[in-house]
Amino acid sequence: MLEKNYTPKDFEEKIYEKWETNGDFKPDMSSDKDSFCVVIPPPNVTGVLHMGHALDYTLQDILIRYNRMLGKKVLWQVGTDHAGIATQMVVERNLAKDGISRHDLGREKFIETVWKWREQSGGTICKQLRRLGASCDWSRERFTMDEGLSRAVRKIFVNLYKDGLIYKAKKLVNWDSKFMTAVSDLEVIQKECVGKMYYYRYPIEGEEGKYIHIATTRPETMFGDTAVAVSKDNEKLKHLIGKNCIIPIINRAIPIIADEHADPEKGTGAVKITPAHDFNDFEVGKRHDLPLINVLNPDATLNENTPYEGITTLEARQKTIDALSELGLMDKIEDHPMVIPYGDRSGVIIEPLMTDQWFVDAPVLAKEAIRVVEEGEMEFLPKTYEKTYFEWMRNIQPWCISRQLWWGHQMPIWYGPDGHIFCEENEELAQAEADKFYGKHEELTRETDVLDTWFSSGLWAFSTLGWPDKTEFLDTFYPTSVLVTGFDIIFFWVARMMMMSMYMMKKVPFKKCYMHGLIRDEHGHKMSKSKNNTVDPIETIEKYGADALRFFMAAMETQGRDINMSEARVAGYRNFATKLWNAARFGEMNEAKPVADFNPDNVSLAVNKWIIAKAKEATLEVTKNLNAYRFSDSANSIYQFVWGTFCDWYIEMIKPILYGEDETAKAETKATFAWVMDRILVVLHPFMPYITTQLWNNLATRDVELMHHTWPTEDVVDNQAKEAIDWAIEVITVIRSLRAEMNLPAGAKLKAYIKDDNNKIAIYIKDFANIICSLARLETIETLNGEITPDMVQTVCQSSTILLPLKGVVDFSAERERLQKELAGLDKNLAGYASKLSNPNFVERAPIKVVEEEKKRQTEALENKAKVEEALARIANL
């Protein structure tokens, strides 16, 4: 017996546990069908589940469960990411609570601490993922830092290095002064703000009282200036080219050079060049062979090359301005809108800094990654993301992969005493190479830098399947089927996976890439902790059940759009689950049990034929939409069928049968009910795995777990079977409307008549009198024999006239008004039809089918108009 109330908390976790212990999520390697594989976008090991995850994983689980039911070999490869900076940050913060810094521990101890910490709390997100119902194969869970994946990282690194695609270079890089590491371009957030533009002047060397005026947003970097640039086309200033000017305060002479970088229209037309601290200036410096003077320490304080050693850039800026003012060289300070780069994790200002770093030659790797998308080997869904991808890939810059962190993959690089580089997969190999190279044994030191987190996640699609070993899983599941992820990591992750996979595997990592949007709050604002508008998915699940949240995600997911979170809507889908629960209880109470040899194509009652046709139709809709990755359409198809068709109509229509005397009809109806209920559970299962499983197991003894049940693909919809009941539904609806409009008491049992010359209708009336009477609250309904009398309220339904005799209760003036309204509506439509049909262009150019339709509508409306006019005439004088 099912409980009276639907309480998801009572069974969701139990069901999941059972699935997992039974190994239900493992791929059926014996299947002779295709393979289907999704690799999960690995959540940060430090993470907790947020709504974005809930969306991402729900969509994947729907696809996974659907394909599993199609009988394929299905693998959802799960795992977590070591998330270099993010994790190091969290652990450092924890240590800081005890007043310990990572330097107190030293590298080795610190890394140990991180591993320990990961063991304690790294499982949180995986537990939460289970709560959501994600059917991933936990027996294959991987971690980007585990031994196998680390081996993959080292191997591909060595390959890239030996192919010349990884190199070391001293370059200007984005420097994060909090974590004291380089970061990639993508990890820099440009924020708009109003800053200051400082105008001051440098004296011209040897020309008393002459100056060159410059404008800058960063006066404190002037100690690193090695030139001032002026455009050769700048009529006012070009005479200064070739002269020297003096940097005040430190009194160092620098040349005034000609360079197109200096736009005569901007600032003062003269721009100070600080090659070591600005990406533009660096290029200028290269063109003119200017020296680089670094003025910053790694912690973003000024260094010994300045008069302000040890103080921060902001403090130094003020001191510089003060000093310039004292010298009488300040001209003015203006507000200036500008963008300032911040570290996405650290939140501190990013400084361009000259350092030794390692780079991946992304422009070379991008070529293949672009080609396979151009040629359709990998397809973005929605397609618009292709453009974003191409745009970025075609303008890609070398990827800085070295990080001066401790937590991460230490690069497989060893240096000889003379700095010679040995890149091998392990120390023994490197040593052997070195011994060969030097002809004797030399001590090697290993590069301390670790790799950008995204380097290892870039290998995720094949490293998790066993690469570099040749494994059955790699053979079976690579290339994977589809990647489902948010557009926010298209560059970070998708692009890198494409490049790494094409380089190493020569095959795309996934055949399709489905990109979804962000989850926002209910008014469309981005969720963030600082705005305090986040919604915790686990809390939502506790309150409404995982199925409700999942269905919400599916129903709201339309391609290319963000989703606004709405608790009311989640509650609505919980109500949907309740509705289904109660429908199942209804079946249970009426002993509607699945019948083993039931043949849905062999039922005789019209309602049963009808619901079976509708169920098959809904199944086809869901299937079609899932195949097209149209999540909301597929969810809505099944929702509409369950609530709007099965519960609202079918259940109501079969009550007279179930409570009646006809045992044959009863038996067939019960069997049909059970068949449809099973069908619902099957088709709804990918969306709502818990409630469907719970009902599946409680309604009957089953041979097969619902999640392994075969998805119906052989349906043929009997369209004729739909027609009769669809007609009855329309009649019922019209009568209900009429009753409400006439304010007839709900309890009043009425007689109704239908006037129609069509024989088929006469048969329908006889066949469905029971159903119509029961649902429209009538005493009887029959064909009208004889004349329409003035005490009958009339309305039209398709070709029929429907009549309700209301002896003595008809308010004729109200009735006239109602009929007039009906008439006005008809006239409006008729005007539309007439104008179209009288237009020769329409009649000649529109397809015949459309014209015919229009004519039919016109004829019908004219007939109905006549009927309404008759009715009006009948009561004209009453």
Add this chain to the structure above:
RNA sequence: GGGUGGUUAGCUCAGUUGGUUAGAGCGUUACGUUGACAUCGUAAAGGUCGUUGGUUCGAGUCCAAUACCACCCACCA
């Protein structure tokens, strides 16, 4: 500066190749008889589909321009 997406009912959103009277959920109003369900049922109100032009027999849907919103990318002193 470049690019992308959005603008449809009070709110949040669907609307697949242009073709009935533009749909749903929530909210609102009225009424609730019945032995699955008040986490419910029935009925109803509510929209000149951002604006302006164009293409077409026909435009929410295609094209152009424009306004506003959101996001992404970009080295502008």
